[in-house]
Amino acid sequence: MAAATFAYADLTDPPGTTLKAAAERSGRYFGAAMGGDRLSDSGFLAIANREFDMMTAVNEMKPDATEPNQGQFDFRAGDAIYNWAVQHGMRVRGHTLAWHAQQPRFWGSLSGSSLRTAMINHINGVMAHYRGKLAAWDVVNEAFAENGSRRSSNLQSTGNDWIEVAFRTARAADPGVKLCYNDYNIENWTYAKTQGVYNMIRDFKARGVPIDCVGLQTHFTGGSSLPGNFEQTLSSFAALGVDVALTEADVTNASTSQYQGLTRACMNVPRCIGITTWGIRDSDSWRGNENPLLFDRNSSPKAAYSSVLNALNAATTMVPGSSTPPSTPGSASPSHSASASPSAPSSSPPVTGQPGCAAAFRMVNSWGGGFQGEVTVTNTGSAPLGGWTAQMTLASGQTLANIWNGINTGTSGTVGVRNASYNGSLAPNASTTFGFLVNASTNTAPGGVSCTGA
Numbered sequence: 001m002a003a004a005t006f007a008y009a010d011l012t013d014p015p016g017t018t019l020k021a022a023a024e025r026s027g028r029y030f031g032a033a034m035g036g037d038r039l040s041d042s043g044f045l046a047i048a049n050r051e052f053d054m055m056t057a058v059n060e061m062k063p064d065a066t067e068p069n070q071g072q073f074d075f076r077a078g079d080a081i082y083n084w085a086v087q088h089g090m091r092v093r094g095h096t097l098a099w100h101a102q103q104p105r106f107w108g109s110l111s112g113s114s115l116r117t118a119m120i121n122h123i124n125g126v127m128a129h130y131r132g133k134l135a136a137w138d139v140v141n142e143a144f145a146e147n148g149s150r151r152s153s154n155l156q157s158t159g160n161d162w163i164e165v166a167f168r169t170a171r172a173a174d175p176g177v178k179l180c181y182n183d184y185n186i187e188n189w190t191y192a193k194t195q196g197v198y199n200m201i202r203d204f205k206a207r208g209v210p211i212d213c214v215g216l217q218t219h220f221t222g223g224s225s226l227p228g229n230f231e232q233t234l235s236s237f238a239a240l241g242v243d244v245a246l247t248e249a250d251v252t253n254a255s256t257s258q259y260q261g262l263t264r265a266c267m268n269v270p271r272c273i274g275i276t277t278w279g280i281r282d283s284d285s286w287r288g289n290e291n292p293l294l295f296d297r298n299s300s301p302k303a304a305y306s307s308v309l310n311a312l313n314a315a316t317t318m319v320p321g322s323s324t325p326p327s328t329p330g331s332a333s334p335s336h337s338a339s340a341s342p343s344a345p346s347s348s349p350p351v352t353g354q355p356g357c358a359a360a361f362r363m364v365n366s367w368g369g370g371f372q373g374e375v376t377v378t379n380t381g382s383a384p385l386g387g388w389t390a391q392m393t394l395a396s397g398q399t400l401a402n403i404w405n406g407i408n409t410g411t412s413g414t415v416g417v418r419n420a421s422y423n424g425s426l427a428p429n430a431s432t433t434f435g436f437l438v439n440a441s442t443n444t445a446p447g448g449v450s451c452t453g454a
Contacts, residue, residue, distance in 0.1 A: 022312035027319035029274035100153035127173035136178035148196030171210035176433035182215035215247035238271035250292035263311035321421035356381030406434030
């Protein structure tokens with residue numbers, strides 16, 4: 001496994017020399033999309049490993065791929081991409097749970113309540129498999145028409161509340177993952193489609209429908225498709241209390257000015273959490289000969305790559321809740337000698353806590369040289385928690401490589417993790433999770449897992 005690196009969000013850090021390092025200075029990510037055929041493409045994988053810290057499957061997690069027959073799920077293709085990504089220090093965005101296209105074939109024979117039930121069962125089945133593993137899910141994809149009304153589809157015909165039902169189902173299935181709505185042609189603030197999506201998000205937030213982010217696909221053509229009000233669009237969505245992300249970025253002929261402009265707009269909006277390009281090299285793109293990506297067909301970076309890198313490094317705003325370095329830069333975490341006791345089995349994780357808060361560790365995945373873990377934080381008291389802080393002790397030689405749904409202090413020895421901006425409030429008996437990657441020669445489970453609430 002290639003070693004994963006961990007970077008604190010700190011705008012005083014030296015400029016990053018890769019896309020991911022430059023994005024991480026302000027607490028953001030820089031991601032890409034890959035299909036399963038790229039798992040045997042050494043050129044693609046080398047760039048992906050070097051430049052990106054978030055990955056999205058192109059088709060392998062879509063409804064038709066994950067449920068080819070009713071009630072029979074197949075996650076092999078999605079898992080192959082997921083496993084490669086996490087073993088190389090990346091997080092993963094899930095794409096997508098409900099869409100008018102690429103549906104399971106049997107959905108075509110269903111309608112009304114039967115189709116609604118099939119959608120709910122699909123969301124539950126897929127999210128149960130990936131529970132606690134992903135950074136975000138595109139719960140619903142492309143559900144609006146250009147005039148700002150709902151797109152006519154078999155899902156829309158089940159009732160106008162189908163999107164709300166999808167999000168409520170998704171939240172119940174995985175309380176810790178970010179839930180996103182994703183669409184194209186919603187970058188221009190004056191477009192009717194943008195306003196239609198905005199009004200839906202505003203309604204959802206007002207009524208407590210669980211939604212955490214809006215994905216703007218950002219498929220731009222050459223010339224003038226980067227709207228002058230793009231930053232206003234991002235800020236307006238963010239003002240509703242959701243994160244925004246550029247989820248499928250590509251630009252005809254890799255226009256340097258447009259790539260620079262879309263990156264600057266994201267960097268200027270604190271709740272713009274990251275950018276994903278839909279592929280890495282022009283040969284990966286769905287747009288044929290338009291050559292819309294940051295690397296050419298020979299895997300060489302284009303001028304647009306430098307414009308994006310410079311814009312990422314020039315960021316002056318940070319994502320709210322981004323990690324900050326320890327109070328004494330360069331100070332070592334408390335040392336812990338290797339214990340003579342055997343590794344704690346993942347099947348019986350330690351569970352401890354203070355009154356009102358309990359924390360439990362689960363081993364999600366492991367490989368030679370590291371593992372992925374998850375800690376569930378539960379409010380065991382009778383009053384709501386306004387925030388929480390967890391603690392765990394990594395074994396000697398283990399190093400925290402990446403973390404999501406939480407903000408860490410320290411990367412070795414005793415590590416503290418506090419809630420992110422969006423998952424600190426817990427009602428009695430409610431729980432949330434944070435996930436992390438550890439680089440190590442042994443897969444010993446963390447000890448002393450505990451939490452306190454506020």
